[in-house]
Amino acid sequence: MQDSFQAKTALEVAGKTYQIFKLDAVANSARLPFSLKILLENLLRFEDGVTVTRDDIQALADWDPQAEPNKEIQYRPARVLMQDFTGVPAVVDLAAMRDAMKALGGDPDKINPLQPAELVIDHSVQVDNYGSDAAFGLNAELEFSRNKERYQFLKWGQSAFDNFKVVPPDTGIVHQVNVEYLARVIFGREVDGELQAYPDTLVGTDSHTTMVNGMGVLGWGVGGIEAEASMLGQPVSMLIPKVVGVKLTGQLPEGATATDLVLTIVELLRKHGVVGKFVEFYGPAVKTLPMGDRSTIANMGPEYGATCGLFPIDQETLDYLRLTGRSEEQVALVEAYAKAQGMFDADGSFEADYSEQLELDISTVVPSLAGPKRPQDRVALTAIKPSFDAALKALNSERGAASKPVTTKIDGQDVTLSDGAIVIAAITSCTNTSNPNVMLGAGLVAKKAVARGLSVPPWVKTSLGPGSMVVTKYLEDAGLMEPLKQLGFHVVGYGCTTCIGNSGPLREEVSKAIAEGDLTAVSVLSGNRNFEGRVHAEVRMNYLASPPLVVAYAIAGRMDIDPYNDPLTTDADGQPVYLKDIWPSQAEVAETVNQFLGQDDFTQSYADVFAGDARWQGLQAPAGKVFDWDADSTYVQEPPYFQGMQLEPAPVAPIGNARCLALLGDSVTTDHISPAGNIKADGPAGRYLIEHGVAPADFNSYGSRRGNHEVMMRGTFANIRLRNKMAPGTEGGVTLHQPSGEQMSIYDAAMRYQADAVPAIVIAGKEYGSGSSRDWAAKGPRLLGVRAVIAESYERIHRTNLVCMGILPLQFLDGESAESLGLTGYETFAISNLDEGHAKQVTVTATDAEGNAKTFQARVRIDTPNEVEYYQHGGILQYVLRKLAA
Template sequence: MHDSFKAKAHLDVAGKRYEIFRLDAVANSARLPFSMKILLENLLRHEDGVTVKRADIEAVANWNPQAEPSTEIQYRPARVLMQDFTGVPAVVDLAAMRDAMSALGGDPDKINPLQPAELVIDHSVQVDKYGSDAALGLNAELEFSRNKERYQFLKWGQQAFDNFAVVPPDTGIVHQVNVEYLARVVFGREVDGVLQAYPDTLVGTDSHTTMINGVGVLGWGVGGIEAEASMLGQPVSMLIPKVVGVKLTGKLPEGATATDLVLTIVEMLRKHGVVGKFVEFYGPAVKTLPMGDRTTIANMGPEYGATCGLFPIDEETLDFLRLTGRSDEQVALVEAYAKAQGMFDADGSLEADYSETLELDISTVVPSLAGPKRPQDRVALTDVKAGFEAALKKVNAERGVATKPPVKTSMDGQDVEVGDGAVVIAAITSCTNTSNPSVMLGAGLVAKKAVERGLSVPPWVKTSLGPGSMVVTKYLEEAGLMEPLKALGFHVVGYGCTTCIGNSGPLRPEVSQAIADGDLTVASVLSGNRNFEGRVHAEVRMNYLASPPLVVVYAIAGRMGFAPYKDPLATDKDGNPVYMRDIWPTQGEVADAVASFVGADDFTQSYAEVFKGDARWQGLSAPAGKTFAWDAGSTYVQEPPYFQGITMAPEPVAAIEGARCLALLGDSVTTDHISPAGNIKADSPAGRYLIEHGVAPGDFNSYGSRRGNHEVMMRGTFANIRLRNKMAPGTEGGVTLHQPDGEQLSIFDAAMRYQADGVPAIVIAGKEYGSGSSRDWAAKGPRLLGVRAVIAESYERIHRTNLVCMGVLPLQFQPGDSAESLGLTGYESFTIEGLDDGRAKEVKVTATATDGGTKQFDARVRIDTPNEVEYYQHGGILHYVLRKLAA
């Protein structure tokens, strides 16, 4: 390794000597933002004269905050974090690469994580059962019965791969476990025989990896394919970013929560525009924010569009590490290292040169919700009733239905009415909020006051509590707040993401029937981070994000159409009206509960045997061996076809000729629309495949649970029930018109017909194509459907990268151009020329209509870095890595 700046030095902490690379050895480093200091240290430590050169280090040290990103660097995160939905296909790909390595004559053991890779199984538990103490155990039993093959595969991976650890199911949500247990903040690790100290950094196969930014750890979400390459020692190729500084001042007012604060930040930063940029929070108010508030804000980085939302290391960080049971030695290392490197904010005055600065006086934050379709659409609680009524009219107008009278039905011996705007799901869910003791205890206090007034939850509301980690259950129990929560139906249903990722489980049959009979537009209220259409539940069209205390409030109200500050929630046991103000706790009450009931013992006990798992996990058998014995009969795990027939040298990049459009899409098409997610319908291509393979509809499980089987996933790509393909007007879901005959088919069936005829496919879209979660299958699925290119007005960062990494060409309309302005219908035949073996910055697209008329336009090539050019030339990043290792 090189050390051009003589930055190598030593740091003595608690009787140990660590090798470090000092930032002050490089001129100008003191003025850099916190995130840039981390990047600078990373380059100093990995300088090798090839992937990291002196000029790269100087480019970061002399960073121009105002310059547009143009300089590429090779960044190596310290570890990789995965959840099981994205982690299973990542491990499947690694297993397939071992087979492919053998076929190329290489050593399969080279396919092995070279740095810590940690996977938390948290995405598989569904809310099938709720409202009873038995719900947790019953849901866990169902989870294991449905996912046995996947879990056996992961247990195989745990023994087959080095540096790979699995946190078993029913333990916690990945990002909460990361914050509460896995995060090092500063690594102390032996590298090539030398004990080194360096910043804890990571990439994760989930966009909300940014939650770790709250504790001063730089991390963000990437696609599973990028994570796999990183595990295999490949650097993350990135452009030196712009950094937006957000100065926080003031103090949260009475009645406002961290959730209200983050919804305000999401709205503000979305309006400003921070996509592709780093965001750092600083200023006097940061010192007043406990770690739970910081991680809530950091978690929703994807919602405000930033790559990361980083907080400084300070005394609160050290206190949190002590609270969560980290060793005295580790806390001492974090403190000594951060101070030695100028990364410690001792008094709230740490400030840097930023590309842009924004300021938020948090005393102006008001209680809020966000919805009904996007997290950035904040609505002040004072305006929720009017906002809901306007949104309802809009949603019904889009559906072409009129508001209908409520449907009368009977539940639990009561005659009730379910109408438009009925809250049919109220879920305390998602690490965004469950990691924050103040809002969780706040929810418990609301429940306690409500139960004392004799309030209850209407029977059409499906209530659930997914605590995020066992720690939350412990402190709620110690505070005496679990019983009132359960009295309102908020029993623990599982230690996983549950409703936040759409694992809501079925509604009551009576509720589903009422929705169908009345063609109702009903709502959910959840303490999650995403409320995109079709995500939470297939029968629920309006979804609102809210703090856990407000989730309890709306569960009791049972409807969106009420004014929380004016209308009563319900009547008490004496017939008196009860208002939200009557059951809302003060900040002092919440603070007292946090101080009294959240202690270090809760964390040390909960995480004492975190990798051991329960009896179900311990009793699970798993195959042995360095290569996986694929089972042709499995409907969960199959060997993917990516490497079939691979040769050592890639084919040259050729023009795309005579392509047909699979889908012509509008703005804000998310990865939830593209990637298979949620329940599998029996009459869908995926459902028919499973039935053909002997799987009964009751055992379909979710798309997410079957991500290790490409046959299911490619059939579910573009199959979201809310997808609107302009090529097939009047339809919803994965429907298209096959060209040139115009026959209406599922997108999957049309794609298979094109492939059989040797016809490539493309997709055309509007603005923000691929916004949402960092889902690898949103890129893998289209590639397997034969999609060779996407032409969009703009892309979300992660999805654009994932397309390149799967060998799909991302093209962007020129400014001012769009499918509409160019008169494209999707019925044309398309030719894309001038690729220059993937190096072109612009290409020529020719669209030929059925009458022979042509339209030509130029499109920008969004292969943004030299490394991405190589990935595209090889047909994808995994092919590139495999060939490099085999050589």
């Protein structure tokens, strides 16, 4: 490594000497935002004259806040974080790469993580059972029985790969485990015989990796394929971004929570536009925000569209590290390093040069929800009833529906369900379960409600999915778990549940009533995502809310109320009970947190975090460096990406005679594209599983079968809420095959095109691929034969994932769209002038059935030189494999 700026120096901390790379060796570094200081240190430490040059370092130090991003740098994060839904296919790919390396005559052991890679199994538990003390154990048993093959595979990976650790199931949610245990803030690690100190940085295979930004740790979500490349030593190629500074002033008012604050920030930043930009929070109000609130705000970075949402390292960071049981040696290192590098905000006065600046007086925040289908659609609690009524009217008008109330019997009681009935109330998701203030607040609401003799209507499916065992411990210590249970909020599992669609079945009587009345049922959840079809297939409207509000709405059982003026319900004496009657004050919450949250909660919960319970310890896993694939497995199969691969890639060919698989509108999310949630028995994936001897009761979810490409490609574009304009009047993964005009599933059409050697494309509107960083949203289309996507705009992670899978992302020129160009999707398409992937613009020719040709230009969204190479090789994994084999 080189050291052009002579930045290498020593830092003495608690009797140890660390090698560090001083930022003040480079002129102008003091004015940089914290996030760019972290990137600058990374370049200094990895300067090699090839991937990182002196000019790269100087360009970052001389960063012009107002300039459009145009300078590419190669950034190497310190570690990779995965959850099991995205982690299993990543490990599957690494295992397949070992086989491919062997076939190419190379050493399979070269396929190995070169830096710490940690995977938390948290996405597989489902809420099959709820409302009882037995729910957690029963759900855990079902989880293990359904996922045995996947878990055996991950256990194999833990022993087969170096630098790879697995946090077993039923421990916690990946982002909460990251904040409470895994995050280092500053690494102290031996590198090439030297003890080095450097910032903890990471990429994660889940978009909410940004949650750790609350601790001053720079990290963001990437696709699984990018994460694999990082694990294999490939740098993340990126343009030096714009940085938006958000100044927080004031103090949260009585009645408002961190959830209300983050929903306000999501609305503000979505309106401003921060996609592809870094966001940093600063200002006097930051000092008033505990780490739980900071983590809540950072967690929802993907919802406000930013790459990251970073907070500074300050005294709160140090206090939180101590609270969570990090060693005094680690705390001392964090403090000494951050202060030495100008990364410590001692008094809340730090203000950098920013590309854009916004200000939010947090005293203006009011209790809010977001919905019914996007997290940025905040609605003040005072306006929720008219907002819901309007949204319901619009939805029913769009569907052409005429719903009717249905009376049914539940637990021997006659109940009537109608539009607006809340059928799911879930305290779930890392966003809020990591925050002791809102979790204890929910417990206090439950305590006050139980004291009034209140209960939850029988049609509401209640659940509590704590982000870690720490939450259960402090709720129990505070005496609040019991009232939560009395309202049905028993612990159902330690993992992502309702927020990712693992909400489990509704009561049979409720499902039948929804179907019979064609009802618009509602969920209220403390999560970060509420996209259409995500939470539950039978629930059309979904609202994000703080955990205390989830409890309140569960008691009400209906969405169409005004919580300020209408009673939630009546008590045992028939007296009306209003929200204000059971809402705790900020002082009550603060007193409870101070009294019942302590270091022992964390040290005991994380004492042996990698060991797992008896189920995990008793799990038998295969041995050996190369995985022994089981041809009969319906969970784990060797993917076909490397079949027939040669050491040299073929030249990039133009795309001709292509057919459109789907013509889509705006805001098509990765949930619409990637298989997620339940597998329908009458769909292509369900038929495949039945043919392979799997009963519908044992289908499990798409997420749990991400290691089997045969299932996943059949579920791509199969979301029940996908609307393909090529098949008007339909919902779901339906298209019209061309030129036959036959209506069929998108999968079946894709297979017919492949059999006829016809390439496929997808056409879409704005914000294509927004939402979670699902690698299968790119892998699935690639396996369906999609060669290009033409959209009006892209979400950052998905565009990158398309390139990394060898799919060409094209963008309509400004002001143009499929509609303005008169495209129907029934044409044949030709894409020319690719120039080996170097082209900035290409020519697209669409020819209709009568032979009339329409030609237009489209921007090529291969944004960096590295991405050009990935595209030339057919994808990033092929690129890495060829480099390692050579």
